[in-house]
Amino acid sequence: MNFLHSTISTHLKGKHLSFENHVTIQVLHSQGQSLRQIARTISCSPTTIKNELERGQKSLYRGKHFRYDAPTAQERYQAQRRNCGRKCDFIAKSRFIAYVEQHFFNDDWSLDACVGEALATGKFTRDEIVCTKTLYCYVELGLIKIKPSDLPELLTRNLKSKRVRVNKRKLGRSIDERPRDILKRWEFGHWECDLVLGHKTKDDQVLLTLYERMTRKFMIIPIKDKTAASVMTAFNDLRKQYSEHWNDIFKTITTDNGSEFADLSQLEQVSKTLVYYAHPYTSCDKGGVERHNRMIRRFIPKGKYIKDYTLEQIYAIEEWCNNLPRKILAYHTPDELFERRLDCIYQIN
Structure with a gap:
């Protein structure tokens, strides 16, 4: 056979069989050639020929006989190609x-x-x-x-180099003394605390933020300034609000070493609440409240006066945070889980 003028088409490795390949398979199979002979002619695997002969069968004489048919094989190939691949569900959904x-x-x-x-x-x-x-x-x-x-998180991620600073004051009990089980978030009543500043002037308000680690409950409390006295006033008011249930709801509080929290350890003298201070310059020790502070920044950007926002607007931000379904909570809201825990505490007491 003169291969320069041959009508037998060869198969390219990694490509699907063409219609010419189907015709070649039909002709060689009708001549009685074996699978390996046909595969050698088309340059493909014998298994490919075997599967193709099974897919391209056409029934004859009312289904009593079957024969490989190249047009039938090509039609079935094209139908399968239309159904393959992932389909976009945008319109259907x-x-x-x-x-x-x-x-x-x-x-x-x-x-x-x-x-x-x-x-x-x-x-x-x-x-x-x-x-x-x-x-x-x-x-x-x-x-x-x-x-x-x-998307608020798309352009805000910034990887900063780690800086180690050792000359930072320590105000009280270190977070190293905190029980390790608190990290597992299995027990209710362990909180993280921080401040959110607006405009960097002394005449602006400050937001005291509290975050419960298990239920992800988030509290925003406006205070008049960034001083230890204002922070303690807010906690004293909060302690009066929960009265005899305070020790069951606020078991521990973890905060940073800022001067505004210098007097926070006084809570240990009037209640069973234990106060822990994070490592110096290590905000990840209380990452939950830090993450929620960033959610506040969606509504109150840095540099804006907090005093320009009404109490209704600030509490609306708190309500939004606590009514947002969370994947980590099986798409329950923090408010739902927090209220369940309060109901259990009130029933026991």
């Missing part, structure tokens, strides 16, 4: 997309909170939604109204 956009813009929910809450409450079934990762892909592709610039 437009109702869920509208639900996500509504909660994202109106309630400031994250994309993951929208997915988790929809499944947890039964508003949508698994087949009616797309996963969180797919939603972020839709944002990048511009398929939905949410833009990458609308």
